[in-house]
Amino acid sequence: MPARRSAAVLIDVLFALVAVMLGAWSFWPVYQSPEFILMLAVTLLAGAAVAAVGWAFRLSSIAVAGLIAVVYLGLGVQVAVPSEATAGGLLPTGPGFVDLVQGTWLSWKQLVTISIPVGSYQALLVPAFLLALVATVLTVTIALRSSRPELAALPPALLFVAGIVLGSSVSSLPLPLLFALFVVLLSWLIRFRLQRRAASIRSLREQSGLLVESRSERRSTALLTTAGATVMLITAAAAGIAAAAFIPPAGARQVARTAVEQPFDPREYPSPLSGFRSYFEPDRADQAMLTVTGLPADRRLRIATLDTYDGVTYAVGSGDETSASGSFTRVPYRIDQGATKGKRTTTSVVVRDYRGPWLPGSGQLEQVRFSGDDAQRLAGAFFYNDVTGTGAVTTALRSGDTYTEETVVKPQLTADQLEKVEPGTDSVPRPRVIPDELASVLQKYTAGVDGAGAKLAAALRGLAQDGYISHGVGPKEPASRSGHGADRITELLTDVPMLGDQEQYAVTAALMARQLGFPARVVVGFVAPKDATGSNVTFVGSDISAWIEVQTTSGWVTVDPTPPLRPVPPKQPDQPTQISRPQTNVQPPIDENPQRNDEPPQAQVDPSNQPQPNPVLETLLAVLMVVGWTLLILALVASPFLAVLAAKWRRRALRRSAPTARERIVGGWREFADAAVDHGYEPPPAATRVEFADTIGGSRANALAKVADRATFSGVAPTPAEAETVWKAVDELRSQLAKRDTRWKRLLAAVSLRSLGYRGRRNAKGRER
Secondary structure (H helix, E strand, O other): OOOOOHHHHHHHHHHHHHHHHHHHHHHHHHHOOHHHHHHHHHHHHHHHHHHHHHHHOOOOHHHHHHHHHHHHHHHHHHHHOHHHOEOOOOEOOHHHHHHHHHHHHHHHHHHHOEOOOOOOOOOOOHHHHHHHHHHHHHHHHHHHHOOOHHHHHHHHHHHHHHHHHOOOOOOOOOHHHHHHHHHHHHHHHHHHHHHHHHHHHHHHHHHHOOOOOOHHHHHHHHHHHHHHHHHHHHHHHHHHHHHHHHOOOOOOOOOHHHHOOOOOOHHHOOOOOOOHHHHHOHHHHOOEEEEEEOOOOOOEEEEEEEOEEOOOOEEOOOOOOOOHHHOOEEOOOOOOOOOOOOEEEEEEEEEOOOOOOEEOEOOEEEEEEEEOOOHHHHHHHEEEEOOOOEEEEOOOOOOOOEEEEEEEEOOEOOOHHHOOOOEOOOOOOOOOOOOHHHHHHHHHHOOOOOOHHHHHHHHHHHHHHHEEEOOOOOOOOOOOOOOOOHHHHHHHHHOOOEEEOHHHHHHHHHHHHHHOOOOEEEEEEEEOOOOOOOOEEEEEHHHEEEEEEEEEOOEEEEEOOOOOOOOOOOOOOOOOOOOOOOOOOOOOOOOOOOOOOOOOOOOOOOHHHOOOOOHHHHHHHHHHHHHHHHHHHHHHHHHHHHHHHHHHHHHHHHHHOOOOHHHHHHHHHHHHHHHHHHOOOOOOOOOOHHHHHHHHOOHHHHHHHHHHHHHHHOOOOOOHHHHHHHHHHHHHHHHHHHHHOOHHHHHHHHOOOHHHHOOOOEOOOOOEO
16 A cells, blocks of 8 residues: 555645646537536546556556446446436446447547537537546546656647647637646646755755754745746636737637548539529429428528638639538437527428428528438438538438428518618628629619618618519510629619519529628528418429528628519510619629628729738738748747856846855855756755765865865855956856856756755755855
């Protein structure tokens, strides 16, 4: 049984548990559930018990690893896969063991490809359980059994980093948690240092039989160490706050989930708007697509939300844009939509002849439940993008598939209700192409109108007044070309009459809203016909539609820019729309929201007139930025060493400028003795100056010691010239000490902290070293 005092052991175990708990708490944004708290508490106790047994019985590392495996398998199902536990969560089950074992290597990728928080969904608590268990055992074991217990600070720090790496890319770094962990680890390291120092002094006292350090000196050392640690804490906190204030992050934090390739990539599928006109073909127009129960008040069911326009198609994300709408993740048990404004609804959908990767729904998803024979298959293949509210499945939908969604449906605004709104601030990918005619038509619609909301309302009224609906499919419908590329939008805006369907009008309205400063996107989905009553509706192919969503200062709202159905007048090819063109290039409208600087420029602006960046200046700025960051990092890394050098320089200056020649001579000896201590020479217990000089070696060191003794004990006061001679000798002796060592050892001696605690003391005969 180790001879260590039980109180000291208990304190170290408590330090270890608190440090691991703070490190593991970095996983809280990933889970945010009571099950995580229970798992962490049980893991800390179990890990500490394993480490304590290993310490008490002097078990080998292999035996301790075996105990970790036993605890992992024995408690894993109950705390990491609680949904598979039985008897009130106290006993494991067979399927739970399978999920636990498989989760040991499979749950890591699943955790970074699912939206968070995940709660206790499936076996996703396994990574946190395994990391916390191993970290607890290692921390306690190192603290109790290692010859370098300071290394026990590493597992909690690495656990904290793991929580950040496996966490969110958008949530802010938990600075209070980081500071708390730093305080605990620093306090623990100070305790280890004081314990090591006390052991060394106790050993010296036992060897010499003399009082090496008084209680007041011991208290002074502890206070100095604590003060130094406090200064480090304040400096670190000030540096962190200053960095956060003056150097804000340029983008989302790079973590594991941003680096892992997501299982579902929407760019691998064609835009759902590209096949819009096919729903009106005779063989699909009357075909039942979906049967919906509990349809929300807006009578709409979204297929997908599109936010990226390249002049050819409106798509869900793109290959070049880092659009948030292009990132789809798996969904845990529930998504918190408490911050979303809208009405909560529960909608049940039965798939008929609808096919495609996109899972129709309404609003922002809170929870989805699949039912039927394929429920498990669909649940495992479901992915969701919470930015746009778009769902998708990587497996084929079949007739009869059923699911129920709990959602928050956004409000729908008419043109009149848009009069007083202002643009929101969300970032939406900039359209790569703006049709040339769009700015001219928008200028005509908004002439004499002030305010972004009023201008958007005026543009929608203009489309409703000039636009006519034709899908160009039926024998009695006027010809109307499908598509929504820039050429088709130009054709829509220049033909008389303006002729198209929801595909073209939604894209046109979205581009106009973007020109007016509104974040906007296109939505493809089904709209219940006006003659359909009740909340149970069967959508057919001809119920397909498209509308837009714009973001105001109150959030995203639904806007339908589709003109009313009415007879289409004859086309007038020889009398095109007369549009008043400005004499100069169209200038961008006044920015009603100066915070947004990513709005697309007008298509008519000549890019050749735009100022071109200076490559030399950009290169110089890039070099200066790299150099600046490098110097800043080097300064932060070197600051502790510079502080040591500064403390030694001040100590030397005080000694050399002492008021009397005697004090300067004694100070010169102490300067040489401190240099010897820094170079690794240990003075014998209670040694005199001459004895210490003999340890160092050399006649000049011995002579310096005798001069210091004579200045101390002789009744004749030394002269200032003698003091100056002593200091010259000190400089030469220090140079000789440096020549004995390698360059690396000289650097270590320069920043060594050993001499900063060195004090001249008197031995039993009254002689000072």
